[in-house]
Amino acid sequence: MSTIVGTALTQRFGADVALDAVDLVVDAGEHLAVLGENGAGKTTLLRIVATAARPTSGTLQIFGLDAMVERRRLRGRIGFVAHAPGLYPALSAAENLAFFCTLQGVDRARVAQVLDLVGLADIARRPAGKLSRGAQQRLAIGRAVLHEPQLLVLDEPDASLDSDGPDLLMKVMRGRTAIIATHDHALANRLCKRTLELRRGRVVGVPTRLRVVH
Amino acid sequence: MTRHEQGSAASVALMLIAGGFIFLFAPTDALQGPVQRIFYLHVSAAIAAYGCFAVVLIGGVVYLWKENAAADRLARAAALVGLVFTTVTLVMGMIWAKPIWGTFWTWDARLTSTLVLWIIYAGYLMVRRLAEPGRQSARFAAVVGIFGFIDVPVVHFSVTWWRTQHPGPVVLNDALPPRMLVAFLITMACTLVLAAVMIAIRYRIEFLTDQAAEKVVAPIVAQTRAGDAR
Amino acid sequence: MRSITIALAVARKDLASEWRTREIVPALAQFVVLALVIANFGFQFDSRNAPAIAPGVLWMALVFAGLVAFGRAFAAEREQASLEAMLMTPAMPAAIFAGKALAAGLLLVICEAVLLPALALFFAVPLTFDEVSAVLLATVGMAVLGCLFAAMVAQVRARELLLPLLTLPLWIPFVVVGGQAVQSAMGGGGTATGSANGLLLDLDILFVVLTSLAARFVLDD
Numbered sequence: 001m002s003t004i005v006g007t008a009l010t011q012r013f014g015a016d017v018a019l020d021a022v023d024l025v026v027d028a029g030e031h032l033a034v035l036g037e038n039g040a041g042k043t044t045l046l047r048i049v050a051t052a053a054r055p056t057s058g059t060l061q062i063f064g065l066d067a068m069v070e071r072r073r074l075r076g077r078i079g080f081v082a083h084a085p086g087l088y089p090a091l092s093a094a095e096n097l098a099f100f101c102t103l104q105g106v107d108r109a110r111v112a113q114v115l116d117l118v119g120l121a122d123i124a125r126r127p128a129g130k131l132s133r134g135a136q137q138r139l140a141i142g143r144a145v146l147h148e149p150q151l152l153v154l155d156e157p158d159a160s161l162d163s164d165g166p167d168l169l170m171k172v173m174r175g176r177t178a179i180i181a182t183h184d185h186a187l188a189n190r191l192c193k194r195t196l197e198l199r200r201g202r203v204v205g206v207p208t209r210l211r212v213v214h
Numbered sequence: 215m216t217r218h219e220q221g222s223a224a225s226v227a228l229m230l231i232a233g234g235f236i237f238l239f240a241p242t243d244a245l246q247g248p249v250q251r252i253f254y255l256h257v258s259a260a261i262a263a264y265g266c267f268a269v270v271l272i273g274g275v276v277y278l279w280k281e282n283a284a285a286d287r288l289a290r291a292a293a294l295v296g297l298v299f300t301t302v303t304l305v306m307g308m309i310w311a312k313p314i315w316g317t318f319w320t321w322d323a324r325l326t327s328t329l330v331l332w333i334i335y336a337g338y339l340m341v342r343r344l345a346e347p348g349r350q351s352a353r354f355a356a357v358v359g360i361f362g363f364i365d366v367p368v369v370h371f372s373v374t375w376w377r378t379q380h381p382g383p384v385v386l387n388d389a390l391p392p393r394m395l396v397a398f399l400i401t402m403a404c405t406l407v408l409a410a411v412m413i414a415i416r417y418r419i420e421f422l423t424d425q426a427a428e429k430v431v432a433p434i435v436a437q438t439r440a441g442d443a444r
Numbered sequence: 445m446r447s448i449t450i451a452l453a454v455a456r457k458d459l460a461s462e463w464r465t466r467e468i469v470p471a472l473a474q475f476v477v478l479a480l481v482i483a484n485f486g487f488q489f490d491s492r493n494a495p496a497i498a499p500g501v502l503w504m505a506l507v508f509a510g511l512v513a514f515g516r517a518f519a520a521e522r523e524q525a526s527l528e529a530m531l532m533t534p535a536m537p538a539a540i541f542a543g544k545a546l547a548a549g550l551l552l553v554i555c556e557a558v559l560l561p562a563l564a565l566f567f568a569v570p571l572t573f574d575e576v577s578a579v580l581l582a583t584v585g586m587a588v589l590g591c592l593f594a595a596m597v598a599q600v601r602a603r604e605l606l607l608p609l610l611t612l613p614l615w616i617p618f619v620v621v622g623g624q625a626v627q628s629a630m631g632g633g634g635t636a637t638g639s640a641n642g643l644l645l646d647l648d649i650l651f652v653v654l655t656s657l658a659a660r661f662v663l664d665d
Contacts, residue, residue, distance in 0.1 A: 084525035
């Protein structure tokens with residue numbers, strides 16, 4: 001069964017069309033990379049899939065549920081890494097995660113596991129605002145998998161990650177359906193079997209199958 | 215003539231008839247003199263304004279409940295018209311108050327709550343302009359419209375509890391001579407028709423504006439869909 | 445039950461952040477003291493007119509301090525892009541809203557702990573239990589209304605302009621009734637404070653219910 005089925009997804013802001021009738025199908029367990037220049041509509045598409053934005057028109061089903069209606073139910077099954085990390089700078093890395101454990105309704109024990117997973121265990125008590133940009137991004141990724149989501153939506157997660165970033169991404173994407181936006185074609189090919197290129201809000205050509213990983 | 219032009223012509227004619235009743239039919243007030251004639255339009259405009267804001271409230275509730283774009287457009291249209299009638303009410307009230315109370319303004323319950331009404335719906339129109347057009351602006355405005363409508367009686371009550379000097383509701387208290395009552399009821403009916411026509415015209419403008427915004431996108435979407443089919 | 449846990453977690457998070465950064469409270473405390481200084485010069489205050497003027501000064505300072513406190517509560521979330529992160533969880537928007545309002549209300553209470561004694565000190569008016577209870581009761585309603593509209597304006601353009609425009613008219617009942625209560629508590633005459641506090645409590649209940657119903661329309665996209 002397909003995890004994501006979007007048809008004619010369109011987003012306009014006033015007279016500007018950010019996303020223009022994009023169709024999107026992602027199968028369960030599949031990893032899809034969305035490529036494109038800045039302003040091509042990658043972020044818009046990902047925000048719609050993450051239920052952070054509502055399309056102007058078009059339909060979207062995730063896990064067979066209508067994404068316009070069952071938003072709160074879906075949010076418990078989706079992990080989203082947005083453009084900005086969205087952390088509380090005065091709270092420590094561990095406190096940030098603990099707070100989101102409460103919001104997600106998952107056990108606090110997850111905090112330590114996730115800190116290990118994203119490699120922040122030794123600086124867990126440092127305020128998030130004092131962490132490097134890369135460490136903040138790791139924390140944001142950790143928060144996105146706190147509740148073991150089945151679908152992971154990553155908006156340019158590589159932007160500030162260090163050299164072992166791709167390994168971390170591969171680790172968190174394993175066993176999950178994932179959709180990732182990036183500029184980096186090499187990274188896209190490494191992480192995903194399939195890519196989708198956007199240009200000025202539209203899909204370029206037919207979604208191509210690239211080489212198979214694993 | 216279009217329907218809207220017919221409606222406009224009819225409401226202008228009705229307002230002239232109302233003017234005839236106010237100035238020719240109704241007797242001059244023994245105490246207040248000719249100034250009392252302000253009462254007819256003043257109270258009618260106030261009732262029309264409350265009616266408009268009730269439409270804003272209902273439109274807002276229906277929008278939040280059903281996400282119906284027409285309900286939101288109706289609320290938008292009624293808010294603007296209501297604001298116009300509130301302005302009329304305030305200005306005419308002040309003109310009346312100067313000779314009768316000796317001052318244009320006093321912080322009486324009814325005056326205060328009418329002024330607050332004006333400020334709230336001016337804020338409503340500001341939210342509409344500043345929020346992202348579409349869903350966000352409609353939702354936020356609906357919330358402002360609902361809170362505004364509930365707040366006005368609360369303001370009125372809280373100030374009444376404190377102090378008041380505005381004349382009581384003469385119409386309800388059966389204190390009006392028959393000829394004055396007739397002139398008042400006719401003015402009120404005509405004013406309500408005028409308000410309804412104004413809302414209808416404004417609704418049409420909002421509808422065309424929405425449609426124009428829609429048109430920018432629709433052909434592009436249609437074109438892309440056709441391209442996909444090929 | 446879960447909603448209460450979430451609301452408390454949100455409030456605790458905000459208060460912990462404020463405790464560590466000390467961003468809002470010191471600035472607000474300074475602001476209210478300054479407001480008293482300015483009022484002193486503006487009103488040509490002397491010992492005879494103090495009971496008449498002091499309540500007005502109190503409410504002016506409180507209302508503007510409130511605007512800053514509630515505006516800041518959501519502006520910070522917006523700048524950090526953390527509001528969205530909270531909303532991207534299955535947590536009820538009403539619970540998140542309640543937590544934010546609780547924390548922002550408590551910050552204003554801390555600010556009142558500076559304002560009321562300072563008023564008593566500088567204007568030589570009595571500091572009574574009736575005055576404190578009226579101010580605290582008004583704070584509840586002001587906090588829920590202020591935070592609802594602060595959450596709204598955090599998502600639109602020109603938010604500094606819009607917040608007072610939307611919030612102040614809705615706060616008028618609290619200022620009218622609370623002002624009356626404080627006036628009689630300070631010996632300036634007027635209706636008994638007991639009935640004013642009852643009315644403030646009614647207003648609090650009304651607006652707490654209404655704002656919790658409206659929260660999801662303001663917070664959920």
